[in-house]
Amino acid sequence: MNPLIIPLSHVLMLAALLFTAGLLGLLIRRNVIFILMSLEVMLNAAALAFVGASAHWGQTDGQIILLLILTIAAAEVAVGLGLVLQIQRRFKTLDLDVVSRMRG
Amino acid sequence: MTLALFYIAGAIALAATGIALTRVNAIHALIYLVVSLLAVAFIFFLLGAPFAAVLEIVIYAGAIMVLFVFVIMMLNLGNRGTVVEQEMMNPSVWIIPSLLCLILLIELSLSIASLKSETNPIVVSAKEIGISLFGPYVLAVEIASMLLLAGLVAANHIGRRLSKMDQEKDEG
Known part of the structure; x- marks a missing residue:
């Protein structure tokens, strides 16, 4: 057996586990910074699935999607952290439950 | 050998992610998240x-995580947030979301388990990626640059300090 072989299903399984961990963090945490971190974990898990597929078929497309995911993550984090700064200035807390009104 | 390395790196990634998302201190969580990202990079x-x-x-472990560190340093929270966070860790908060996530994970595993193919990694060089980035994917590159510009403008606009007039309006 060739030692270089990694089953595609195991790569996808790891991606699924990481994605679920991120989703769980997103659901149970109420601190805005931790919610943004959970989003990063989920995007990263999706990127892992794409790179696994890219390696499986020996095509470049999966890694190009990884580049686009990195771009999206960077833009999302920049906007999200700007919102975190405003929330902290206006409400003096990072608890998202405090910010559930759409007023003020 | 490669397979063993893959499992070890995967276990480190999972453990670091799990620890990161259950910390109460944001900086500690960030360091664990960096470990997780490095393990994924190794994979x-x-x-x-x-x-x-x-x-x-x-980009991930360097630039994006450093952005997080900058913001946490700017907020200068100290220990105020930790007490509130610890109160949220009782089972009544996390048990239902955990069940939902577990069901989702089982569904995902069932759909993945039907795959029986094996991967023999073919190294895709940076040159090939560059050729397809500026060949069939050139429109995606342009759109990504527009997205980054939009993100820059939005972050600059949202993150600005309130002017005196706005603050008075908020207080009044």
């Missing part, structure tokens, strides 16, 4: 994607 390397691995380290 990219094992999968024959060295360019993706380098990008993951430079």
Whole structure:
């Protein structure tokens, strides 16, 4: 057996586990910074699935999607952290439950 | 050998992510998240994607995590947030979301388990990626640059300090 072989299903399984961990963090945490971190974990898990597929078929497309995911993550984090700064200035807390009104 | 390395790196990634998302201190969580991202970068390397691995380290573990560190330093929270966070860790908060996530994970595993193919990683070099980036994917590159510009403008606008007039209006 060739030692270089990694089953595609195991790569996808790891991606699924990481994605679920991120989703769980997103659901149970109420601190805005931790919610943004959970989003990063989920995007990263999706990127892992794409790179696994890219390696499986020996095509470049999966890694190009990884580049686009990195771009999206960077833009999302920049906007999200700007919102975190405003929330902290206006409400003096990072608890998202405090910010559930759409007023003020 | 490669397979053993893959499992070890995967276990480190999972454990670091799990620890990161259950910390109460944001900086500690960030350090664990960096470990998780480095483990995923190593898996990219094992999968024959060295360019993706380098990008993951430079952009994710480097630039994006440093953004988080900057914001946490700017907020200067100290220990105020930790007490509130610890109160949220009782089972009544996390048991239902955990069940939902477990069901989702089982569904995902069932759909993945039907795959029976094996991957023999073919190394995709940075040159090939560059050729297709500026060949069939050139429109995606342009759109990504527009997205980054929009993100820059939005972050600048949202993150600005309130002017005196706005503050008076909020207080009044």
